[in-house]
Amino acid sequence: MWEMAIVKPVSKKNNVTDIKDLRPISILPCPSKILEKVVCDQMTEYFDANRTIYSSICLVSLADIRTAVYKLNEDLARIAKWSQANALTLNPNKTKYILLGTRSQVQKMSYSSPVIQILNEQIIKLRRLDGSTHACKTEQCAGGVARNMAEALWRLRDGRVRLLTAIGDDSDGQYLQNIAPGLLLEGCVVQNARTAVYAAIFDKKGECTLGLGDMDVHNQITVDLVDRHINVLRNAPLVVIDGNLPLSTMEYILRLCKKYEKPVFYEPTDRRKAVKALSCNQQFISYASPNMMELRAMANYLKPNNNINKSNDLEEIINLSKIILNCIHVLLVTRGPAGVVTIKAVEQNNILSKNNKKIEVRHYTSEVLNTLENVSGAGDCFSSGFINGLLLGLNEFESIGAGFCAAKDALLSKKTVPDKFTKYNYYKKVVYDIWYY
Incomplete structure (x- = not known):
């Protein structure tokens, strides 16, 4: 019940003439945020103890990552189909995925480059800036x-x-x-x-x-x-x-x-x-x-x-x-x-x-x-x-x-x-x- 959201349509502009002019806003009760934190802490402790990791859609063991990626691609295909049917466009070039978890969990992940696609175009993983030094080439020139x-x-x-x-x-x-x-x-x-x-x-x-x-x-x-x-x-x-x-x-x-x-x-x-x-x-x-x-x-x-x-x-x-x-x-x-x-x-x-x-x-x-x-x-x-x-x-x-x-x-x-x-x-x-x- 705490995760059951009330969805309110909010107008994107002054004169609403079509359903596409509305933006859905989910309203959740405050106790749900507290419960999420408690559940997150308990699940993190469990997965750390049992050497499982986070994938981009759910919490699974290493053996199940390929299945998780397959299901994720299925979901993205359905989203793309729905978007096209409702005059919306997904841009694969501006879409990235992120792996969520503790630093040690993500570093231990052996399958770090799953093939995730939108509209038959592969999207890449978002690289997190962690303060480390990366090799590059620098050039200076006048600008403005x-x-x-x-x-x-x-x-x-x-x-x-x-x-x-x-x-x-x-x-x-x-x-x-x-x-x-x-x-x-x-x-x-x-x-x-x-x-x-x-x-x-x-x-x-x-x-x-x-x-x-x-x-x-x-x-x-x-x-x-x-x-x-x-x-x-x-x-x-x-x-x-x-x-x-x-x-x-x-x-x-x-x-x-x-x-x-x-x-x-x-x-x-x-x-x-x-x-x-x-x-x-x-x-x-x-x-x-x-x-x-x-x-x-x-x-x-x-x-x-x-x-x-x-x-x-x-x-x-x-x-x-x-x-x-x-x-x-x-x-x-x-x-x-x-x-x-x-x-x-x-x-x-x-x-x-x-x-x-x-x-x-x-x-x-x-x-x-x-x-x-x-x-x-x-x-x-x-x-x-x-x-x-x-x-x-x-x-x-x-x-x-x-x-x-x-x-x-x-x-x-x-x-x-x-x-x-x-x-x-x-x-x-x-x-x-x-x-x-």
């Missing part, structure tokens, strides 16, 4: 979204770029200054401060499994620092900002860009910071390059609970973009190996009337590379190549091609920004599909 873009543009435009940021007067700060001499504006070095550092741990497939960031120095990018270099901004053909800026500084820069009629390219940085520019009194932005997660965050900020259909990636991108186009003129939605989708409002038949505006959507296909050195920085280099194309007076598809070329160089380099970029062939054909809505 706006910094990467500034360095890439500095190399693409023969040094005709300046970066306003904040770095510490430490060895890391000196390292950044030496990479691109003359890139940083005066006053960007903060005394007794730590240069921003991001530590990423990658698995053997090159995918990031953990990221740690020390970004406090970004708070030193102040309005006063911007005012010291107001002439640089006034003379710039285009201004690039990223989501790491303090909100007050970002608002001030956007007001200045509006005053001086400067186009702004916004790099959202990540899904949590993506909405920053949208909260700046709805200042209009010329370009933005979100990925799919950032695009969703931006649309949800402007229109919460938008209930956009996610059955088709392209359709979802279009519907989300329609919400954002009131604040951003051109969206470049980056999709990794799937290419880039550009969305913008255009005038129909050159008639300057609000009622005649249409949504132009172009899907650009990128080259598939068989070998990659590093995926970090490729998106920043793509944006930099695209911006360089715009500043050279190229049209959209030529600028996209220049962006793809820069991104390819980054993917084939161990550094976030390669030391040298391939000269782009402006006559090279760029493949894309186009639709109007």
Whole structure:
């Protein structure tokens, strides 16, 4: 009776129209938790005495583990079938199993790698971090979204770029200054401060499994620092900002860009910071390059609970973009190996009337590379190549091609920004599909 739960449906959103809009919450009485602890202690003592171990679904002896794994796979198959029947999706790549038990029990386990599958794809065991030392290879390179873009543009435009940021007067700060001499504006070095550092741990497939960031120095990018270099901004053909800026500084820069009629390219940085520019009194932005997660965050900020259909990636991108186009003129939605989708409002038949505006959507296909050195920085280099194309007076598809070329160089380099970029062939054909809505 103590383990008999009362299940209460709780709404996931304000307007409930379907059973899928409800989340089941199990309510258990407090005595059940006390009883669980008592039973757990008694069972642990028994299994320790009888040399049995924990499996991932029940408490069994070593001889029964194969049976337990078989039954677990049967249960997972039933769950997957039920999920598909109820419009839910299980992702094997984001699913892991864990072995529960004392340290000695788990270490004694001889059958430590059972084959557990979801949708015919094997899932792996979650590795518990226990403070032990693991062999790895370490590399240091310059990073930061706006910094990467500034360095890439500095190399693409023969040094005709300046970066306003904040770095510490430490060895890391000196390292950044030496990479691109003359890139940083005066006053960007903060005394007794730590240069921003991001530590990423990658698995053997090159995918990031953990990221740690020390970004406090970004708070030193102040309005006063911007005012010291107001002439640089006034003379710039285009201004690039990223989501790491303090909100007050970002608002001030956007007001200045509006005053001086400067186009702004916004790099959202990540899904949590993506909405920053949208909260700046709805200042209009010329370009933005979100990925799919950032695009969703931006649309949800402007229109919460938008209930956009996610059955088709392209359709979802279009519907989300329609919400954002009131604040951003051109969206470049980056999709990794799937290419880039550009969305913008255009005038129909050159008639300057609000009622005649249409949504132009172009899907650009990128080259598939068989070998990659590093995926970090490729998106920043793509944006930099695209911006360089715009500043050279190229049209959209030529600028996209220049962006793809820069991104390819980054993917084939161990550094976030390669030391040298391939000269782009402006006559090279760029493949894309186009639709109007």
